[in-house]
Amino acid sequence: MALFRNIFYLILPVILALNAEATTTVDPNLRVDCAPRPGDHKSDCEHRGCIWDDNYDQYRPTTPLCYFPTATGYTVKSEADSKLTLAKYTTGAKNPYGTDFDELELSYKSIGKAIKVSISPKPSYKVPKRSDSFGLNASHFKSIPFAIPFRFIPPVPVDESQIQSDDQLAFTYKNDTVFSFAVQRHDFSKYTTWTMLSYDHHTDAVNPNGLNYYGVHPFYMALEPSGKAHGVLIFNSNAQEVTTGPGPHLTYRTIGGQLDIYFFPGPTPEQVLQQYQQLLGKPYLPAYWALNWGGFPAYVDQLHNQGMRLILLFDPAVEVDDGPFQRGIEQIAFDGIWIDMNEPSNFGTNEDHPDYASFIDHPYVEPLKCPTAGDDAYLEMPPYITNGLYERETQYLCSKTLCMVGKTGRDTYNFYDTRNLYGWSETVATSEALKRSTGKRGAVISRSTFVGSGRHGGHWLGDNTATWEDLKAAIIGVQEFNLFGIPYVGADVCGFMGATTEELCIRWQQLGAFHSFYRNHNDINMPPQDPANWPSVAAVTKAANLFRYQILPYFYSLHFRASLLGGSVVRPVYYEFPMDFETHTLSHQFMLGPAIMVVPVTSPNVDSVRGYLPGGVTWYSITQAHQYGGSIIPRQKPAVTTTLSRKNPFELLVALNNVGEAQGELFWDDGESVVDKIETYNYLRFQFSVKANEQSINLDITCTVNCQLIGQNKMTLPTLDTIEILGYGYPTRYMTSGMAYDADKQIFRVDSPGFLNFNKNGPAWKIVLNKKPEPAANPTETLPTKTPSNGLSRISISWQIMLIAISFAVSPILCRKS
Structure with a gap:
C-alpha cells in the first residue's frame, strides 16, 4: 500500500558512485542494509535481489550480511528548471517492504540561505506544521549562491546516481564526524543504528544501545577537518532511524510521510544553527527568573513574597474538568508549566498483565487494547517498525503509548503519522496558555520535543541515573539540544534514579551551574540528595550558585541574543574554534557563549582535570571556568x-x-x-x-x-x-x-x-x-x-x-x- 512506498536514497558529498550495472560485491564499509529487520535470512535476501555475504567477518561484526547491489534505485532521466525526473533501475533489487514508484520527481528551491529538496509523488500525509510556525515570510525567500542538487559543487554536492527503495535515504560522506542525529555524537567506525521515535524510556548512559528517548530531531551537522560545516534536516514526523557506517556514510529510514530535505550551507557551525533557526523559528526567551536554582517546595505565597517562582507539572492524561485540577489552577499562583510524559506515555498498552497491576496503592485500570487484526492492524504492525521497537522486544508501534489508528488534528491525521509531534504540539499550546493566563513570559519545559520545539519552550534531559556516565551524557545532551535550537535545557543534577554519592553530587552541582535549566531531582525511593544532606555538597552548591547568579546578566544576554538573532547558549568548543582540529573531538568540555570555557570534572577520585585551551589566544582562569581573552x-x-x-x-x-x-x-x-x-x-x-x-x-x-x-x-x-x-x-x-x-x-x-x-x-x-x-x-x-x-x-x-x-x-x- 501507498503508506509503505517512498523510500529514497540520496548520496551526499560523494565517495561512493553507484554504477549502472549491478556488481556481486560491495566494499563492506559502503554497504546499504537490505535486511534491517531482525530475523531475515539468506532466502529472504536473495528473493529481493539483494546480495548475501556468507563470509562473516568476526572483526567487523556489524557489517550487513544482506545488502543492495550497486545498480539499485533511481537515476536521472531528465532535468528542467529546478526539477529532476528520476527513473527506477529495472534491474535493481526489490523493495524489501513494499513497492517502488516507476518515476520520481525531485524539486528544489532556495529558502533564505537554505535549500529545500522535495520528493514526489507525495504521500497523503505531510507534517502538519503551518508555514508561520517556521517563522518564514516573503523576505526570507531570496536567491543566493548555493550547490544545485545533483552537481558536484561545494558545500553539499549531491551525486547523480540514486537508489530508491521504500522510505530510505543513504548519505555518503567525505567527513569522518557527524553530530546530533538521535541525540548522540556518532562514531562511524562501525555500523550502528540510532532510532528516532518519541518513547517513554529513561536514558541509559552506562549501556548505550542507539535508542533515543523522548523526542525526535532528524537533523544533523557535519563538520569537515577544514572546519567547514553544513547541516541537513529531513523533515518527517513518522517513526524513523539512521544507521551510520564506516564509509563513512549513513542510511536514513522512515515508515511513512513526505520527504522534505533542507540543506544549510554554514560554513561555520554557528551559522548552520542560525540558518536552521531562520527556517524553524528562533528560540523562545525564558523569563529571567527561569535561570535560577529550581526545585523548591510549593510554599507558594511565601515563595512569591520572597521573590521566588513556582512551576507546576502536568501530564497529558489529566482531564481539564477534573475537580482537583480546577481547584489547583484557581488557588495556586503559578509562574511556569512543566509538561511531562508527553511522548505521550501510556502504561500497559496491548499488555495482558501490565506492571501496574501489582501496585497495591493504585487502582487497577484495564489496559488499552489496540487492533492487531483486521483493516487497521497494519498501522500497529507495518512491515518494518524500526529498530527502536525491535530492540525493546515489542511487535507493536503502540507499545507504551496510544493506538496508531487514533485520530489527531480534529480527526485529520492518524496517530501513526503524528506520534512524534505530540510533545511539540503540547508545547505550542502550553506556551500560549501560560502567557494568556499569567500575562507574563514564564517558562515552559517539555520532556518530549520535535523539530521547532525550541521556539516555544525548553527541555530537560529526562530520567537519568546517578552515575558518572550520565553526568558525561548530560554534557553532550545539553550541547546537542542547543544545536536542535533548544538552548533552555539541562539535566537532573546528582541523578534521578539510583543512589548518588557525595562526590558525584559535588561535581554535578558544579557542572549544572553552567546549564540554563538547573535543578536537583530525586526518585522518591532513593536516599536524600539535596545539597544540605552533606556539608561539602552544600558548600560547593553555594559557591556554584554564587558564581551562576553573579554572571546572570551574561547568561540572560546569551538567551536574549539567541531569541533575537538565532544561535546557541551552551555550545561545543568547535563552534568558536572550527579551524582547530583538536576541538572537533572535545565532547566533555564546552563554551558558555563566546567568553567562558568550562572543563568539568567527569571522573571520581580526582582533584584536577585535563582540558584543551585553543592556542593563539589568551585564557584567564576564573573561579569554576576560564575566560576568553578579548x-x-x-x-x-x-x-x-x-x-x-x-x-x-x-x-x-x-x-x-x-x-x-x-x-x-x-x-x-x-x-x-x-x-x-x-x-x-x-x-x-x-x-x-x-x-x-x-x-x-x-x-x-x-x-x-x-x-x-x-x-x-x-x-x-x-x-x-x-x-x-x-x-x-x-x-x-x-x-x-x-x-x-x-x-x-x-x-x-x-x-x-x-x-x-x-x-x-x-x-x-x-x-x-x-x-x-x-x-x-x-x-x-x-x-x-x-x-x-x-x-x-x-x-x-x-x-x-x-x-x-x-x-x-x-x-x-x-x-x-x-
Whole structure:
C-alpha cells in the first residue's frame, strides 16, 4: 500500500558512485542494509535481489550480511528548471517492504540561505506544521549562491546516481564526524543504528544501545577537518532511524510521510544553527527568573513574597474538568508549566498483565487494547517498525503509548503519522496558555520535543541515573539540544534514579551551574540528595550558585541574543574554534557563549582535570571556568534570588586579549514581559569596548537599542560600580581612590559605589583612566564628568593610591598558550 512506498536514497558529498550495472560485491564499509529487520535470512535476501555475504567477518561484526547491489534505485532521466525526473533501475533489487514508484520527481528551491529538496509523488500525509510556525515570510525567500542538487559543487554536492527503495535515504560522506542525529555524537567506525521515535524510556548512559528517548530531531551537522560545516534536516514526523557506517556514510529510514530535505550551507557551525533557526523559528526567551536554582517546595505565597517562582507539572492524561485540577489552577499562583510524559506515555498498552497491576496503592485500570487484526492492524504492525521497537522486544508501534489508528488534528491525521509531534504540539499550546493566563513570559519545559520545539519552550534531559556516565551524557545532551535550537535545557543534577554519592553530587552541582535549566531531582525511593544532606555538597552548591547568579546578566544576554538573532547558549568548543582540529573531538568540555570555557570534572577520585585551551589566544582562569581573552562579561553581585540579584549594581569583568582589547554586550529588560514582536518590545542593548595600553585604559559603553526608554524613565538600571580588568601588564604605583592593582595577577580594579549611572547622561559613555607621574595633591578629589553636546558622557580619571580587596568570585591567573 501507498503508506509503505517512498523510500529514497540520496548520496551526499560523494565517495561512493553507484554504477549502472549491478556488481556481486560491495566494499563492506559502503554497504546499504537490505535486511534491517531482525530475523531475515539468506532466502529472504536473495528473493529481493539483494546480495548475501556468507563470509562473516568476526572483526567487523556489524557489517550487513544482506545488502543492495550497486545498480539499485533511481537515476536521472531528465532535468528542467529546478526539477529532476528520476527513473527506477529495472534491474535493481526489490523493495524489501513494499513497492517502488516507476518515476520520481525531485524539486528544489532556495529558502533564505537554505535549500529545500522535495520528493514526489507525495504521500497523503505531510507534517502538519503551518508555514508561520517556521517563522518564514516573503523576505526570507531570496536567491543566493548555493550547490544545485545533483552537481558536484561545494558545500553539499549531491551525486547523480540514486537508489530508491521504500522510505530510505543513504548519505555518503567525505567527513569522518557527524553530530546530533538521535541525540548522540556518532562514531562511524562501525555500523550502528540510532532510532528516532518519541518513547517513554529513561536514558541509559552506562549501556548505550542507539535508542533515543523522548523526542525526535532528524537533523544533523557535519563538520569537515577544514572546519567547514553544513547541516541537513529531513523533515518527517513518522517513526524513523539512521544507521551510520564506516564509509563513512549513513542510511536514513522512515515508515511513512513526505520527504522534505533542507540543506544549510554554514560554513561555520554557528551559522548552520542560525540558518536552521531562520527556517524553524528562533528560540523562545525564558523569563529571567527561569535561570535560577529550581526545585523548591510549593510554599507558594511565601515563595512569591520572597521573590521566588513556582512551576507546576502536568501530564497529558489529566482531564481539564477534573475537580482537583480546577481547584489547583484557581488557588495556586503559578509562574511556569512543566509538561511531562508527553511522548505521550501510556502504561500497559496491548499488555495482558501490565506492571501496574501489582501496585497495591493504585487502582487497577484495564489496559488499552489496540487492533492487531483486521483493516487497521497494519498501522500497529507495518512491515518494518524500526529498530527502536525491535530492540525493546515489542511487535507493536503502540507499545507504551496510544493506538496508531487514533485520530489527531480534529480527526485529520492518524496517530501513526503524528506520534512524534505530540510533545511539540503540547508545547505550542502550553506556551500560549501560560502567557494568556499569567500575562507574563514564564517558562515552559517539555520532556518530549520535535523539530521547532525550541521556539516555544525548553527541555530537560529526562530520567537519568546517578552515575558518572550520565553526568558525561548530560554534557553532550545539553550541547546537542542547543544545536536542535533548544538552548533552555539541562539535566537532573546528582541523578534521578539510583543512589548518588557525595562526590558525584559535588561535581554535578558544579557542572549544572553552567546549564540554563538547573535543578536537583530525586526518585522518591532513593536516599536524600539535596545539597544540605552533606556539608561539602552544600558548600560547593553555594559557591556554584554564587558564581551562576553573579554572571546572570551574561547568561540572560546569551538567551536574549539567541531569541533575537538565532544561535546557541551552551555550545561545543568547535563552534568558536572550527579551524582547530583538536576541538572537533572535545565532547566533555564546552563554551558558555563566546567568553567562558568550562572543563568539568567527569571522573571520581580526582582533584584536577585535563582540558584543551585553543592556542593563539589568551585564557584567564576564573573561579569554576576560564575566560576568553578579548571578552567582557557583565555581572552583578549575587543575592539569594534572581529578583534581588537584578537590583544589585553591575560589574564588568574585562579579559584583555594579546593587543589589550576586549568587547562584550548586555541585553536588559524587565525579565518577564511577553515578547510578541521584538520590534516593539521594550529592551535595551549595550555594547562594551575596552582598549588598554601602558598610558591609559579606555572603556566605551554605548546603548544601541531603545535608548530613549532611559530618558523617558520607562526603564531604570542599577549603577555600574565595579570594573575588573584581567591581563593588564603595566605596573602602576599611583591610583585614584577606589582603585587597586595586583601586579602578581595583573588585575586592575575600579570599585566605587555609583561609579556610572546608566540612567543619566547617555546614550554613550566614555571612561578614560590616565596615568599620572606623581600622586595628586588631593587623594579624595571628585571624579570630573563632562557631557558633550553629542550625548557622549566622558569621565577622565587620574590614578592615585588605594588598596582594594579582590572580588571573592574571581581569582584570575594569566594563562597563555602558544
